[in-house]
Amino acid sequence: xxxxxxxxxxxxxxxxxxxxxxxxxxxxxxxxxxxxxxxxxxxxxxxxxxxxxxxxxxxxxxxxxxxxxxxxxxxxxxxxxxxxxxxxxxxxxxxxxxxxxxxxxxxxxxxxxxxxxxxxxxxxxxxxxxxxxxxxxxxxxxxxxxxxxxxxxxxxxxxxxxxxxxxxxxxxxxxxxxxxxxxxxxxxxxxxxxxxxxxxxxxxxxxxxxxxxxxxxxxxxxxxxxxxxxxxxxxxxxxxxxxxxxxxxxxxxxxxxxxxxxxxxxxxxxxxxxxxxxxxxxxxxxxxxxxxxxxxxxxxxxx
Numbered sequence: 001x002x003x004x005x006x007x008x009x010x011x012x013x014x015x016x017x018x019x020x021x022x023x024x025x026x027x028x029x030x031x032x033x034x035x036x037x038x039x040x041x042x043x044x045x046x047x048x049x050x051x052x053x054x055x056x057x058x059x060x061x062x063x064x065x066x067x068x069x070x071x072x073x074x075x076x077x078x079x080x081x082x083x084x085x086x087x088x089x090x091x092x093x094x095x096x097x098x099x100x101x102x103x104x105x106x107x108x109x110x111x112x113x114x115x116x117x118x119x120x121x122x123x124x125x126x127x128x129x130x131x132x133x134x135x136x137x138x139x140x141x142x143x144x145x146x147x148x149x150x151x152x153x154x155x156x157x158x159x160x161x162x163x164x165x166x167x168x169x170x171x172x173x174x175x176x177x178x179x180x181x182x183x184x185x186x187x188x189x190x191x192x193x194x195x196x197x198x199x200x201x202x203x204x205x206x207x208x209x210x211x212x213x214x215x216x217x218x219x220x221x222x223x224x225x226x227x228x229x230x231x232x233x234x235x236x237x238x239x240x241x242x243x244x245x246x247x248x249x250x251x252x253x254x255x256x257x258x259x260x261x262x263x264x265x266x267x268x269x270x271x272x273x274x275x276x277x278x279x280x281x282x283x284x285x286x287x288x289x290x291x292x293x294x295x296x297x298x299x300x301x302x303x
Contacts, residue, residue: 010053012050012053012079012082014082014083014086015036015046016046016047016049016050017079017082017083018036018083019032019036019038019043019046019047020046020047020050020058020075020076020079021076021079021080021083022035022036023043023047023059023066024068024072024076025168025169027065027066027067028066029043029044029047029066047059054071054075056069056071057069057071057072058071058072058075059072080287080288081288083284083288084284084285084287084288087280087281087284087285088125088281088285098126098128098129098277098278098281099126099128099129099278100129100130100276100278101129101130101131101132102129102130102131102132102151102152102278102279102282103132103134103149103150103151103152104131104132104133104134104150104151104152104153104282105133105134105135105136105141105144105145105150105152105153105154105155106133106134106135106141106153106154107135107136107137107138107141107154107155107156108135108224108225108226109156109225109241109242109245110154110156110267111133111135112225112226113244113245114289114290115133117289118285118286118289119131119133121285122282122285125285126278126281129278129282131282134150134153137195137196137199137223138155138156138157138200141153141154141155141270142155142270145270145271145272146270146272148272150272151271151272151275151276151279151282152269152270152271152272152275152279152282152283152286153269153270154169154267154268154269154286154290155267155268155269155270156200156201156265156266156267156268157200157265157266157267157268158200158203158204158265158266167268167269167270168266168267168268169267169268169269169286169287169290170266170267170290171264171265171266171267172242172243172244172264172265172266172267173242173243173262173263173264174201174204174205174240174241174242174243174262174263174264174265175240175241175242175243175246175252175253175254175262176205176238176239176240176252176253176254176257176259176262177228177229177232177238177239177240177241177245177246177250177251177252177253178232178235178238178250178251178253178257179232179233179234179235179249179250179251180248180249180250180251182232182235182251183235184232184235184236184237184238185238185253185257185258185259188215189215189216189217190209190214190215190216190217190238190259191216191217191219191220191236191237191238192205192209192216192217192218192219192220192237192238192239192240193218193219193220193221193222193227193228193231193232193236193237193238193239194206194218194220194221194228194239194240195221195222195223195228196221196223200265201240201241201242201265202240204240204262204263204265205239205240205262208260208261208262209260211260212260214258214259214260219231219236219237220236220237220239225241225245228241229241229245229247229250232250233249233250238253238259240262242265267290269283269286269287269290271283
């Protein structure tokens, strides 16, 4: 029986996809080579082979930067899922090694909305693997990974300000959150709710207000985002929040409301040196979830 043309399609190689993902995450062929332990020329050859196979360019290149083309954006979503699915499939056959404890950290904003769905998937995929979760601020979580007290952690950081650009897995909008039909944003000076010193959302918010010469006062402190949401719902303050944290009774305020734009921030994933296979498998799945908006939305819906 003759094979249809579709059955003769070439197969994407996971090694090439890992290189492709590394370039997309770092924005550099050279840095990506360090991530996947290949020379820049070898990385270039892999991408050339990939583009020849797909018959489309996946990167725009100039003297200063590397960025994804629309075709590359589409491929990135598939690539993350293929790598995560590959790890999941292999893990089914090496389950004796997929046991023990993986110590995972996350800031409270990510922890509340994303971790339930992630943990459910990990439990179903690797039932012998125990996940120990730590919720803390990003600075403490990064330090815990560096000191070996955590195996991996999600953390928030300002755009481009990270020791290793390959750590970035997601970029999110930071917005001014207020009560729907509320009046707190109309008060002078502007009452705001923020975290403790060192919080990147606090820094971005205060810097933006200062640059815009907008009078404000800190009306409410809380180290947990639920405290910020309580202040918003009470209409006693507005607060800088990740867009994905907005609830139905909240609204994103902007320049039309007399507030400066806050821009975006990055979410990263740090892994301890010498991570085991279970830790790497969990890390790959988390990267897949946060790197693909459609997968992230499904995980949040399942939480």
